Structures are given as structure tokens and as C-alpha cells.
Amino acid sequence: MKIAIVSDTFYPQVNGVCNTFAKMTEYMDKKGTDYRFYVPLWENQTSIDPDRVLRFDSFKPWFYPECRMAIPNRRNYIKLKNDLDRFQPEILHIATEFSLGYMALKYAMENGAPTIMSYHTDIPSYLKYYNFQLIENAVWAYFRWFHSYAGINLVPSQATMDQLQAQEFTNLSFWKRGIDLELFSxxxxxxxxxxxxxxxxxxxxxxxxxxxxxxxxxxxxxxxxxxxxxxxxxxxxxxxxxxxxxxxxxxxxxxxxxxxxxxxxxxxxxxxxxxxxxxxxxxxxxxxxxxxxxxxxxxxxxxxxxxxxxxxxxxxxxxxxxxxxxxxxxxxxxxxxxxxxxxxxxxxxxxxxVEKKTWDSVFEELFLLYSSFLKENREFRKLSA
Missing domain, CATH: 3.40.50.2000 (Glycogen Phosphorylase B;)
Structure with missing residues (x-):
């Protein structure tokens, strides 16, 4: 299985989403999965990325200075498109609604790439803390439109699923989280x-x-x-x-x-x-x-x-x-x-x-979902041919 994962959140940033993708990388390496990550370039980044990670020119958003977002320009899009054309992923997993995610969605729409998305951060609910509550409905409308193109929208919890269902999101499935019981004990x-x-x-x-x-x-x-x-x-x-x-x-x-x-x-x-x-x-x-x-x-x-x-x-x-x-x-x-x-x-x-909430069990469920989605997508394409 060939998987392309697009995210605005990746190391060296430190948060739960980055940790999830780090654990996912370990799992895919162990299982021999062919994958690529498409993520922002960090200024003054000293770590050397493996061949499976492609970085894009980025900027520091004023509303989240610890984060980086890919610059939404033609150069970055062509870079993304050329690499995806070469890699030919069977599944395109988009984990951000922002610039890099939008460029990935554009590619998916133009090329018919089977697309799964995941919802990680409750951005609309955060707006009130920064006095931007007046645009909450507009942000929800954009998120709803964005996620409408996903064959599956992955959520980490029942509360998030309930929230997105209330906002009329569709094709929702669970992707829960795990814990490394050797690291935390x-x-x-x-x-x-x-x-x-x-x-x-x-x-x-x-x-x-x-x-x-x-x-x-x-x-x-x-x-x-x-x-x-x-x-x-x-x-x-x-x-x-x-x-x-x-x-x-x-x-x-x-x-x-x-x-x-x-x-x-x-x-x-x-x-x-x-x-x-x-x-x-x-x-x-x-x-x-x-x-x-x-x-x-x-x-x-x-x-x-x-x-x-x-x-x-x-x-x-x-x-x-x-x-x-x-x-x-x-x-x-x-x-x-x-x-x-x-x-x-x-x-x-x-x-x-938490003793049964291992990362291996979490990713086994995720990859079963990937496989099921891929099978359904192939069958649909055969019927549509």
C-alpha cells in the first residue's frame, strides 16, 4: 500500500499530532509500508529528513507562532504535484485544512486521487479566545466544504464525531490514539x-x-x-x-x-x-x-x-x-x-x-480502514469504467 500524508504539523514541532505521526512512521517502517510525508520546512531546521519526507517553503502564521504553514504559491503546488505524480499514492491522507492541505485537495480533485482526511484541532472553537468569534460560522462552512471531498473523515473521539455531525460533516469514522507503555510508566x-x-x-x-x-x-x-x-x-x-x-x-x-x-x-x-x-x-x-x-x-x-x-x-x-x-x-x-x-x-x-490502548492496535485498525476504503474505491472505479 502506498500512502501520501499531507500535514502542516510535523517534527520538529512538539504536540499531540506530531507525536501521532511519529508513532505512525514507526509503525509503517516496521510493516514495510511505502509512504511519503508532505510537510512545511522549518526555519533553522538542523535535523536531516529521511527520503520519505518532502518539505515546502513556509511562513510563521501570526495566530500560531510555534507553527509553520506552507506558502500557498505555484512553486509549492508544482513541487507537490510533481512528487505525487512520481510517487502515485494509492491513498492521499490530508491532515490539514490549511495551505498545504488545500493544495493537496486541488491535486486530488484534478487527478481523482482516493482521499481520506483527518480532523485534529478544534479551530472554530478556539476563535473566541482570540476575539474572532464573528467568523466562526464562516470557518465551519469552509471546513465543511473542504471535508466534503473526503471518502472518509477520521476523528479521534466520540465528542469530535458528535460535534462534526452537528455541523453536517459526512463519512465520519474513528481514528483513536494510543500510548507507548514503555515510555510512560x-x-x-x-x-x-x-x-x-x-x-x-x-x-x-x-x-x-x-x-x-x-x-x-x-x-x-x-x-x-x-x-x-x-x-x-x-x-x-x-x-x-x-x-x-x-x-x-x-x-x-x-x-x-x-x-x-x-x-x-x-x-x-x-x-x-x-x-x-x-x-x-x-x-x-x-x-x-x-x-x-x-x-x-x-x-x-x-x-x-x-x-x-x-x-x-x-x-x-x-x-x-x-x-x-x-x-x-x-x-x-x-x-x-x-x-x-x-x-x-x-x-x-x-x-x-490505558493498558490496552497501544499504538499498534490503533494503527492496525487504521490500516484495516485504509484497506477497506481502497477496495471499495477500486470496485467503484471498475463499475464506473
Missing amino acids: PKHKKEEVRSQIAASGEILLLYVGRISVEKELDVLMKAVKILGDRGLHFKLAVVGDGPYRQELESRRDPNVVFLGYRSGKELQSIYASSDVFVFPSGSETYGNVILEAMASGLPVVAPYSGGIKENLVAGFNGVAFEAGNETDMAEKIEFMIIDKGLRTKLGVNAEKS
């Missing part, structure tokens, strides 16, 4: 890592993710202030970076430590050495970090909202609070801080609840 716990952050034996809360307004970190910071005012003994470690970090750091909360980006063994140890994972965002299409935390043996405090509902079972592997309500979040975190027995019980359950 309680066995990576290190007391020296913990003591560097919580030197006085405080309960260690952890947030991992992009530091931006749409992640609703204001809710978390207000909850932390409430807990601090109550005299509770804790520290919050914030792992990640983003445009809102400077604003949050300027508040100088003594209970909050900003660690920046962390990866590999360092990130594994931070997860496993923490006590509770706290996550304020209610607009996730899935929430990969929830799986990482649970696999590391951490109970989760998060809103029962969006894709988080896929994994959070309130009272079993974590506790849920009302999305956007800092007082409720503070109360739920307080339960976890003061009750070690509850933390331990929910943490053990959290680890158990």
Missing part, C-alpha cells in the same frame, strides 16, 4: 526529579501542554491561587511553552514552576514523579497528554468535556470539574491533595485503564 519515577521541583515534600501537580489562552490556563492559575490562599502544601509544574507563558509567569505565583519544553526520558520522569495531573482545557479533540499521565500512574483532574471524555472516568481514574469553573477545579484538586488514599486508588486505576 510509573517505573520512571525518580525522587531527585521530584525534589528539584517540590523540595519541601509538597504534593506535586503537573500540567503538560501548550501554554496558550485556548488551553484555559487562566482557570488553572485561578484554581491554584485559591488553593494557595487556603494554605495547602503543593507545587504545580507547568511543562510546555507558548505565547501565553510570559503572561502567566509575570503573575509570580510561588506555587507554580515553569519548566518549558521537556521530552524523552526527562518528560517520562517528570510524569512518573508527580502526584496528580491537572488539565483545564475543555476543547480537546482527544487529549493525548491524558493518556500519558494515566500510563504514568497519575490520577487526572480535568473537565468532562470534548475528547477528554474518551478516557476520563470520574471516580475511577480521576475526578471531573465543570469546564471553565476555577472554584470547582480548586475543590477537586483539593480532594486529591488531602487524600493520599484517593490519589493512590485513582492512580492505580488510571494505569490499568
